[in-house]
Amino acid sequence: APGAQEFIPPQADTTAELREAAAGCRGCELYRDASQTVFGRGDESARVVFVGEQPGDMEDQKGLPFVGPAGRLLRKAVDDAGLDPGQIYLTNAVKHFRFELRGKRRIHQTPDRVHIVACRPWLVAEFARLRPEIVVVLGATAAKALLGPTFRVTRQRGELLPWPASAQHPEDFREVPVDSAGRAADAPPARLLATIHPSAVLRADDQDTAYDGLVADLTLAARALA
Ligand code: URA
Ligand code: SF4
Numbered sequence: 001a002p003g004a005q006e007f008i009p010p011q012a013d014t015t016a017e018l019r020e021a022a023a024g025c026r027g028c029e030l031y032r033d034a035s036q037t038v039f040g041r042g043d044e045s046a047r048v049v050f051v052g053e054q055p056g057d058m059e060d061q062k063g064l065p066f067v068g069p070a071g072r073l074l075r076k077a078v079d080d081a082g083l084d085p086g087q088i089y090l091t092n093a094v095k096h097f098r099f100e101l102r103g104k105r106r107i108h109q110t111p112d113r114v115h116i117v118a119c120r121p122w123l124v125a126e127f128a129r130l131r132p133e134i135v136v137v138l139g140a141t142a143a144k145a146l147l148g149p150t151f152r153v154t155r156q157r158g159e160l161l162p163w164p165a166s167a168q169h170p171e172d173f174r175e176v177p178v179d180s181a182g183r184a185a186d187a188p189p190a191r192l193l194a195t196i197h198p199s200a201v202l203r204a205d206d207q208d209t210a211y212d213g214l215v216a217d218l219t220l221a222a223r224a225l226a
């Protein structure tokens with residue numbers, strides 16, 4: 001598969017322009033079975049960008065990220081952590097829904113490394129336009145995309161981390177602090193904060209404790225921005 005890079009218009013200044021182009025992405029095979037590309041959404045001047053795994057069944061149908069149960073929980077956690085919901089942008093490491101058909105049901109399948117790598121140029125392009133102060137990495141797939149395969153969310157969550165110079169493919173991140181117009185050579189690179197995925201909160205045996213942990217991690221981001 002060619003990857004997403006050749007579908008990205010370098011002249012695009014905004015995530016809205018990227019979104020338009022991403023509708024036609026064929027950078028990996030996932031576009032074939034999914035309904036549509038689910039690109040990121042939110043404030044163009046967001047201070048915090050949240051990176052999930054991939055759209056779910058409902059997101060695939062609506063064409064918007066985090067509109068299902070996990071999204072509802074995430075928005076509540078954002079509120080409870082004291083983050084301004086008007087200053088966030090929500091996106092995913094992989095922008096098409098990967099699933100397996102069982103009868104008529106579409107069962108979520110975790111994306112493979114090939115999908116994460118193929119789709120990462122969109123994520124990098126979003127960061128380059130948004131220049132967020134903090135990137136919140138939600139769960140293992142987003143962590144693989146941004147921090148490499150050896151990162152363990154369970155052990156390294158809840159810490160503000162410097163932008164990963166040692167990321168798996170550092171060349172992917174070179175352009176991140178600088179947008180396509182060449183602005184922002186002065187803008188510091190974002191810091192990263194890894195935490196549990198909201199879907200994992202919904203699956204936890206003790207949902208209240210898992211939820212409180214998510215809010216506690218997000219509170220760190222809120223404090224860092226205050
Ligand atoms: N889970 C994700 O990771 N992303 C979504 O958009 C929805 C659910
Ligand atoms: Fe393109 Fe990403 Fe969709 Fe693959 S998952 S087709 S790389 S947008």
